[in-house]
Amino acid sequence: MTEFEPKIVAFCCNWCSYAGADGAGVARLQMPTNFRIIRTMCSARVDPEFVLRAFSKGADGVIVLGCHPADCHYIGGNYRARRRIALLKLVLDQYGFDPKRMRLEWVSASEAEKFQKTMTEFVDTIKELGPTPLKEVKH
C-alpha cells in the first residue's frame, strides 16, 4: 500500500510568512511537498469561509501563517485573525474534526527555518491523523 500523502492548504501572509517560505526555498531547505501555498495580503484576509471551503473540498489539513503578534504589516490584522481562527477551531471541533487539522502559526520573513520546521511538523501530524474524515461521509 502506498503511504498516505495528505493534501494541505497553507495560507501565508504576503509580508512575513510568504517571504519566510520564499527564504526557505532560496536556501533550499528540504521539506515535504504536500502543501499548496495561497498567498494572502494578511492573515486577517483569511476568511474562515476559505478554511471551511478548503476542508469541504477535501483538504486534509489547513494551516494559516502570519506575522508574529505586534509585527503585522497592517498593525492589527493578526490580532483579528487569531480570534477568528480560535473560534473556527471550536466550530471544527464541534463538527467532530480533530482540532489538530487546523493550525495557526507565526513565521516572520527571516524565519525560513521555522517555516521548514512548521510545515514538516504539520505534514507529519496530518499523516498521523490520516485522510480527512469528510471523505467517508456524503456531504
Added chain:
Amino acid sequence: MSFFDRFRKKKKDAPVAKEAKKSAASAPVASGVVCKTKTPESIEANYMHAADLGELLPGAPPNGKIKLAIYWAAACGGCDVSLLDTNERILTIGDMADIVMWPIAVDGKEKDIAEMEDGSITVAIISGAIRNSENEHMAKLLRQKSQIMVSYGSCACFGGSPALANLVAGGSKELLDYAYQKVPSTSSFQADYHPDAPVMPQTSYAAPEGELTLPVIYDRVKTLDQTVDVDYFVPGCPPLQETISHMLKAFVDFVYHGVPLPPKGTQIGVTTSSLCDQCPRTKEYRRITEIKEPFQVDVDPDLCLLDQGILCLGPATVGGCNARCTIAGQPCRGCYGPTKAVQEHGASALTAIASLFPVLEDDGIIGEDKIMDIMSTIKDPLGYFYAFTMAKSLIKVAVNEKGGQ
C-alpha cells in the same frame, strides 16, 4: 483608548457617505436589485414596506383562476400560520386561485395531485426542509405538477432548525434510538412494556387489513433546492407579513396585469445590505469584553445589542425583516439567511463576532491558548452561528474523528 478606536470615526462616517451617493443616483435601481417588486424607496430607506396589493383583489383574473398548492415538508407549521396571518386577504386569494392542496386548511390529497396533468398547478409554495422520503416525494410530485416552485421559509431555503440534526454523527439511527429509547419518557415506556426488545417505528408493517407504511427518515436534512429545482426563495422563520406581501404582489401583478415575474432564483423581500442597516438601534462599535444573554441584563432599548455584549447576528444577516427581533430586545438569530455577498452565513457571523473582541494590552506576548480561552466564552458556536443555515453551509454534516468532540 484601544488601537482600533481610531478607526471608529471613519466607520461611523461611512453610512453618511453611502447615503449621499445613493441620493445622487436618482435613477431607479435596475441591476443588483434582488427583488423587482421592491420599490426604490424601500431600498433607500432600507425598510421593507408591505407591497401595496390594493384593498381587495379585483375579482377573478382575466384568464381565469390560477391553481395554487401549499405544502409543508419538515416544518413546524409556523410557515403555514404565517400565510394564514395574511388576515382577510387569505379569503380574497380564493378569488385569484383555486387552492388545490394545503394540508393545514383544505382537503386536496396526494392522489388528487398525482392525477393532475404535469404543469397544471401554477404555483406551489413549500415550507419545511426535506428530511424523509415523504417530504422528498411530495416535493418532486409538486415540482412535476407546477410551473412555479417557491421555497418558503428558512427551513425550506436553508435547512432551518431541522438541519441542525445533521450534526448528529450517527445519522437517523442515532436520532431514532435517542428519541425512542433514551429520553426519559420513552426509556421508561420501553423498560415497562418492552423489556426484552424495544419497540421502534417500522417503515412498513403487515397489519391484518393490509400493509401500513411510514416514511423513511434520512440521515441528512436537505433544503428544498437541494432536492428539486426552485424558482423563488422567501426567507424567514417564518417570513414576515411584509415579505409575504412582496411574494403575493409578484403573483397578483402577473396574474391580473401580465407584469413579468421576477427573474428565476430571486430571493423575495430582502434588502441589498445587512440587517444592521434596518435596525434602529444606535451603534457605538464597542468591543465585546463579556458575553451576555438578554435575560442577564437590563437591555438598553436604544443601544446596539452587540454593544451590550449580546451576540446579535445582524451584521451577517440579510435585511428584510425590519429588525423585528432586535426591536423587541432580542438578538437576531439570522433567520433571513446570509447577505448576497457570502455563501456561508455561519462563517460570516463568526468572523463579525470574533472581530469584536478587543485587542489586549499584552496581545503581542500572549499565546494562542489564552486566545482560545477568551473565544471559548462563546458557547456552542456551531449551533449559534449556523442555527438556520446548516444545510446550506460548506460542511453540512458532522464527522466522527478521534480527538474531535
